[in-house]
Amino acid sequence: MGNKSRRILAETSQKGTALAATLFLAPALILIAMYMIYPVIDTFVTSQYQWNGISADKMFIGLENWKTLFKDYKFWDSFVHNLIVMVFSILLQIPLGLMLATFLDSVGRRSNIFKIIWFLPYLMSSVAIAFLFNYILGTNDGLFTSLATMINGKRTIVDLLGKSPQALFAVIGVMAWQFTPFYMVYFIAGYSNISTSLYEAAIIDGANRRQYLFKIAIPLLGPIFKTACTMSMIGSLKYFDMIWNMTQGGPAGGTELMATYMYKLSFQQWKMGYGSTVAAGMFILITVIALLFQKVFVVKEDY
Amino acid sequence: MTNDVKLAQQQLDERKYRRERVKSRVAWGFAWFFACLWMLIALVPFAFMVFNSFRKQFDMFVQGVFHLPEPWYFANYPNIIQNGFFGYFARSVLIVAISLVLMLIISSFAAYPLSRMKFRLRNLIYAGIIAMMSIPMHVTLIPIFKMTNWMGLYDNKYALIGPYVAFALPMAVFILTGFMMTIPREVEEAAVIDGCNKYSMFFRIILPLSKSGLSTLAIYNGVSMWNEFAFANTLLLSADQKTLPLALGQFKGEHAMDMPLMLAVLVLSALPMIILFIIFQDKLVKGMMAGAVKG
Numbered sequence: 001m002g003n004k005s006r007r008i009l010a011e012t013s014q015k016g017t018a019l020a021a022t023l024f025l026a027p028a029l030i031l032i033a034m035y036m037i038y039p040v041i042d043t044f045v046t047s048q049y050q051w052n053g054i055s056a057d058k059m060f061i062g063l064e065n066w067k068t069l070f071k072d073y074k075f076w077d078s079f080v081h082n083l084i085v086m087v088f089s090i091l092l093q094i095p096l097g098l099m100l101a102t103f104l105d106s107v108g109r110r111s112n113i114f115k116i117i118w119f120l121p122y123l124m125s126s127v128a129i130a131f132l133f134n135y136i137l138g139t140n141d142g143l144f145t146s147l148a149t150m151i152n153g154k155r156t157i158v159d160l161l162g163k164s165p166q167a168l169f170a171v172i173g174v175m176a177w178q179f180t181p182f183y184m185v186y187f188i189a190g191y192s193n194i195s196t197s198l199y200e201a202a203i204i205d206g207a208n209r210r211q212y213l214f215k216i217a218i219p220l221l222g223p224i225f226k227t228a229c230t231m232s233m234i235g236s237l238k239y240f241d242m243i244w245n246m247t248q249g250g251p252a253g254g255t256e257l258m259a260t261y262m263y264k265l266s267f268q269q270w271k272m273g274y275g276s277t278v279a280a281g282m283f284i285l286i287t288v289i290a291l292l293f294q295k296v297f298v299v300k301e302d303y
Numbered sequence: 304m305t306n307d308v309k310l311a312q313q314q315l316d317e318r319k320y321r322r323e324r325v326k327s328r329v330a331w332g333f334a335w336f337f338a339c340l341w342m343l344i345a346l347v348p349f350a351f352m353v354f355n356s357f358r359k360q361f362d363m364f365v366q367g368v369f370h371l372p373e374p375w376y377f378a379n380y381p382n383i384i385q386n387g388f389f390g391y392f393a394r395s396v397l398i399v400a401i402s403l404v405l406m407l408i409i410s411s412f413a414a415y416p417l418s419r420m421k422f423r424l425r426n427l428i429y430a431g432i433i434a435m436m437s438i439p440m441h442v443t444l445i446p447i448f449k450m451t452n453w454m455g456l457y458d459n460k461y462a463l464i465g466p467y468v469a470f471a472l473p474m475a476v477f478i479l480t481g482f483m484m485t486i487p488r489e490v491e492e493a494a495v496i497d498g499c500n501k502y503s504m505f506f507r508i509i510l511p512l513s514k515s516g517l518s519t520l521a522i523y524n525g526v527s528m529w530n531e532f533a534f535a536n537t538l539l540l541s542a543d544q545k546t547l548p549l550a551l552g553q554f555k556g557e558h559a560m561d562m563p564l565m566l567a568v569l570v571l572s573a574l575p576m577i578i579l580f581i582i583f584q585d586k587l588v589k590g591m592m593a594g595a596v597k598g
Contacts, residue, residue, distance in 0.1 A: 014422075016501065017420050017421065017422050017501070018422050018423075020416065020420065020501040020502065021416035021420050021422045021425070024412045024413060024415050024416045024505070025412070025413050025416055025417075025428065027409045027412060027413070028409050028410060028412065028413035028432070028472050028476060029413075029428070031409065031465070031468060031469040031472060032432065032435055032469055032472055032473070034450075034465070034469065035443065035447060035465055035466050035469030035470065036435050036438055036443060036469055036470070036473075037435075038446065039442070039443035039445075039446035039447055039450075040438060040442055040443060042445075042446035042449075043442050043443070043445060043446055046445065046446070053445075053448075053449075096341075099337070100338075100341060103334055103337075103338050106334075111338075114338055114342060116584070117342050117345055117346060118341060118342065118345050119580070119588065120345055120346075120349060120577070120580075121345055121348075122591070123573065123576040123577055123580055124573050124576070125529070125530035125532075125548055125572070125573075125576075126530065126532065127530070127532050127548045127551055127552075128548075128551065128569050128572055128573055131551050131555070131565065131569055132348055132351075132352055132566075132569055133348070135351075135562055135565070135566065136348055136351055140562075141367075141368055141562065142368075143347070143348075143351055143368060146367060146368040146369065150367075150369070177344065177345070177348070181345075182591075182592075185588055185591075185592055186592060189592065208323065208327070209327070210327070210330070234437070237439075238439040238440075238441055240441060240532075240533055241530075241532040241533060244532075244533075244536075245532070245551070245552070259439075259441045262441060262444075263441070263444070263533075266444070266445050266448075267448075267537060272445055275445055276445050279441060279442045279444070279445060280442065282439070282441065282442065283438075283439060283442040286439055287437070290437065
């Protein structure tokens with residue numbers, strides 16, 4: 001075979017590869033473009049209009065919506081709620097998950113029943129959890145109200161969802177109930193990745209269980225912590241399903257999050273233009289915080 | 304003299320050992336206590352849900368929450384089933400099944416060239432798809448609502464398939480590309496010698512070898528599609544199109560005051576997952592954790 005024919009062969013095979021690659025990639029790329037890329041762009045475009053979502057007359061108002069957004073204390077309040085949820089999610093779910101995983105890892109196979117029962121909350125959907133806890137936290141035959149009534153001997157109402165500061169914390173508690181099992185299983189996987197020879201070596205060197213745990217095993221989980229925190233953070237910034245079904249952002253905006261605020265504006269008040277602005281603002285804030293978070297963690301690791 | 308020192312040392316060692324043992328006993332005691340406490344916290348809401356679903360509407364108020372149902376009242380369940388619960392259930396099964404199959408086909412299509420072919424733009428496309436993992440769906444809600452309206456699919460359950468497939472793709476492509484990269488080159492070379500071209504290679508060699516990756520993805524995405532609320536709530540309106548997560552709201556609209564009946568709806572909607580969990584425990588847990596790569 002001459003050099004020339006070899007080159008031609010190589011070229012046709014390259015063309016064949018390009019064709020095959022295009023054909024195989026096309027469906028995925030089309031769907032992603034249609035349902036993800038175009039909508040993000042469109043959100044930013046629509047954010048410059050005043051529009052009720054139905055009628056044909058969209059009015060271009062430029063950056064007017066964005067100016068409103070900067071001054072909209074409701075949006076910033078919900079952003080602060082998101083931040084509170086984020087901080088408490090990380091502070092509750094991850095340490096609790098780690099504790100449960102540590103227990104299961106130390107006890108071993110005998111604790112399987114604990115593992116099964118502890119995982120149950122994560123099997124329920126956010127919507128179902130919202131409805132269930134609406135009843136449990138409610139003032140009519142709710143669990144806490146009934147308990148307080150029993151202890152007090154007379155009818156005592158514990159209104160956890162009806163008043164402003166505690167409603168947010170009640171919701172945070174429910175989130176911890178739902179998501180702790182996720183981090184538990186995540187840390188169990190982390191523990192099982194640590195090779196048993198490390199444990200054996202530590203024991204031979206005279207370490208006890210506690211020293212092994214705090215000096216060897218938990219430090220080795222470092223990278224997993226980082227991922228867990230990132231997940232918890234991003235998850236709590238876009239939290240929606242459970243809050244929407246449990247409180248709809250109430251009482252009086254006490255549990256309003258960015259996503260519920262956006263949804264209310266867009267699909268209840270039909271302010272699609274301003275709703276898009278809120279959605280776009282939410283997108284920017286989430287991206288910035290995620291990047292900052294990544295950066296802070298990387299710096300720490302270098303140190 | 305030396306004997307005395309030895310003895311003293313021994314006693315000291317023993318005391319230290321005992322102290323350690325007491326300490327560790329106390330630590331274990333606390334650990335078991337908290338373990339049982341958390342078990343209680345995890346179980347009580349379920350117990351609340353199950354027991355109270357076997358009461359009559361007003362029995363709850365009369366008997367109190369902590370009293371066992373007296374008598375056990377079973378009619379809530381048939382009542383729900385007669386009121387169209389299976390419709391919601393069947394629609395959810397249908398939509399999740401179609402979306403899952405499409406998602407698995409399309410994502411393995413995309414992962415194949417990304418993992419096994421060399422072409423220009425490959426790294427760019429791969430990076431682009433991965434970047435899509437971080438797009439929050441809420442940002443796309445309004446445009447997808449508009450698009451669905453424009454396509455004439457508003458209030459049609461099939462409108463959910465598009466967003467469900469698209470939003471599952473980035474992670475699925477990411478996981479499958481990684482998975483297919485681990486298939487040894489030699490397998491492919493042997494197939495070429497046996498006369499496989501790029502297309503038959505995918506269907507005969509790569510796809511069958513990716514089965515375990517596909518099953519993990521199917522579980523993870525199956526669970527999240529089964530529970531999906533925001534798209535369904537935005538794109539569907541009438542009861543005969545709604546999926547299972549919306550059934551709760553629908554039933555609540557019709558039986559707002561009947562808490563035992565609502566709890567029975569909750570039991571029925573949580574049951575499929577719990578049954579699957581009991582059968583496929585580890586597999587299901589592993590599948591549900593697939594999302595952990597997202598961070």
